[in-house]
Amino acid sequence: MKSLPYFCRGEVIRGFGRGSKELGIPTANFPDSVVEHLPADISTGIYYGWACVDNGDIYKMVMSIGWNPYYKNTKKSMETHVIHTFKEDFYGQILSVVMVGYIRPERSYDSLEALIAAINNDIEEAKAKLELPEHLKLREDNFFTTAPSTSSTAPAATTPTSQTIMNGH
Ligand code: ADP
Numbered sequence: 565m566k567s568l569p570y571f572c573r574g575e576v577i578r579g580f581g582r583g584s585k586e587l588g589i590p591t592a593n594f595p596d597s598v599v600e601h602l603p604a605d606i607s608t609g610i611y612y613g614w615a616c617v618d619n620g621d622i623y624k625m626v627m628s629i630g631w632n633p634y635y636k637n638t639k640k641s642m643e644t645h646v647i648h649t650f651k652e653d654f655y656g657q658i659l660s661v662v663m664v665g666y667i668r669p670e671r672s673y674d675s676l677e678a679l680i681a682a683i684n685n686d687i688e689e690a691k692a693k694l695e696l697p698e699h700l701k702l703r704e705d706n707f708f709t710t711a712p713s714t715s716s717t718a719p720a721a722t723t724p725t726s727q728t729i730m731n732g733h
């Protein structure tokens with residue numbers, strides 16, 4: 565995928581309450597405006613990369629890009645699981661991510677246990693791959709140190725720059 569690494573950021577919105585958190589794998593959802601900017605060559609499936617909330621620490625993440633059942637599968641969704649235990653939810657805050665690599669396509673599972681096992685495999689793969697020097701380098705990208713917070717004067721999630729953030733540098 566020529567668009568990788570792909571940088572983007574946006575406000576964390578409420579998802580469709582599929583209970584990811586109850587499975588122990590909460591996923592922070594991006595608004596449609598961020599999803600609609602995805603380049604055409606970014607296909608659905610599972611990605612790994614780096615993420616930070618507002619100006620917080622940078623953590624490893626796994627992201628699922630898929631078809632949003634709420635909109636009868638006509639709209640894509642982007643859901644990020646940050647590999648870190650947060651004390652509180654961060655709805656309304658700004659999530660900045662860089663998608664670094666692709667793990668696998670989407671698929672359906674026969675049981676919840678099988679789904680959870682697959683996600684845990686994805687998390688282990690993400691953790692290992694991100695230790696590669698070329699991937700560790702992206703963690704240091706200026707993109708993360710310039711992350712706007714919700715308390716900044718400009719409403720970051722609604723300014724065009726925050727959703728179309730520079731790719732390819
Ligand atoms: P929703 O359907 O609203 O997306 P989830 O059960 O997927 O609900 O929970 C997602 C929310 O959990 C995120 O929007 C965020 O505020 C919070 N959260 C807490 N820890 C994490 C984490 N490690 N990764 C992603 N989101 C997290």
Ligand code: MG
Pocket residue numbers: 579580584590591592593643
């Ligand atoms: Mg979610």
